[in-house]
Amino acid sequence: MSRTLAVIAFVLASLAAHAGRPLSTEDAATLEDKACQLEAWVDRSRVETRAWAVPACNFGWGIEWQAGFARSRAGGESAFSESYVQGKKVLAHPTEGGAGFGIVAGFARIVRRETHRGYEDPYVLVPVTWTPTVGTAVHFNLGWTRDRDAKSDAMLWGIAGEHAITPRVTLVAETFGTDRDRPFGRIGARVNAAKGLDFDLTVVGRSGGSSADRYLSIGLTWASSPFLP
DSSP: OOHHHHHHHHHOOOOSSSSOTTOSSOOSOOOOTTOEEEEEEEEEOSSOEEEEEEEEEEOSTTEEEEEEEEEEEETTEEEEEEEEEEEEEEEEOOOBTSEEEEEEEEEEEETTSSSOOSSOEEEEEEEEEEEEETTEEEEEEEEEEEETTTTEEEEEEEEEEEEESSSSEEEEEEEEEETTSOOEEEEEEEEEEETTEEEEEEEEEOTTOOGGGOEEEEEEEEEOOSOOO
């Protein structure tokens, strides 16, 4: 898998009201109009530590704008490594016992490669969310990305589920990746500590993967009430 595809498969994290951290699979939901959100998390493997900061806001028209910035540390050196910008629009909102869908489009930037270091790698995703019962949701993703450096296209996909076992604790699991390599899997939990504040802890890996493909992820999400003018 190229670095660009790995970045997109790893970090297209959903910031919306339903799925959110720690899932990489997008959901068919957005922040409320005039509301903002901040996610921060650290992925730690045996070979690298990668820290992310991802602010998002919905300025209106039901479109959530999101940007993510990563700083990685490996071999005693630390540097900014990846980033992305994207917008998400829900076209049909999920209802209890029903499904909804939307569209996500953005560009990834891979700072550490030798060429095409700008926001030159586009991607498009269609997220679908099905809510069979209260407290349970299943998310499906299908999309496309272009690796400008390798001059190749790839299909993006993801399947995720979440189930609230208490009013504050939600179990999460997912598998995601591209059509170019073996998929990744994630399992863990999200805990609501206070209104608008969640913490999460998950483990990620894939069969036959290297040490860099197996990591522990810990993060938080803070979401505001609508306040923008």
